[in-house]
Amino acid sequence: MQDVNVNxxxxxxxxxxxxxxxxxxxxxTYYEIKNNPDISESDKETAYEEISNIxxxxxxxxxx
Numbered sequence: 439m440q441d442v443n444v445n446x447x448x449x450x451x452x453x454x455x456x457x458x459x460x461x462x463x464x465x466x467t468y469y470e471i472k473n474n475p476d477i478s479e480s481d482k483e484t485a486y487e488e489i490s491n492i493x494x495x496x497x498x499x500x501x502x
Contacts, residue, residue: 451490
């Protein structure tokens with residue numbers, strides 16, 4: 439995997455730096471989507487939003 443820019447990922451996914459640093463899965467999935475030429479920019483934005491929502495939902499469940 440390339441050098442990880444956690445600031446970029448955190449900003450794009452509306453997550454904290456700590457959340458991004460703690461999840462290799464979030465980092466890897468972000469880069470897989472970002473670097474996939476077969477996914478349109480619109481679909482990438484939708485995918486980023488879905489990743490963010492899923493991650494936040496998991497965090498919320500774990501905090502209950």
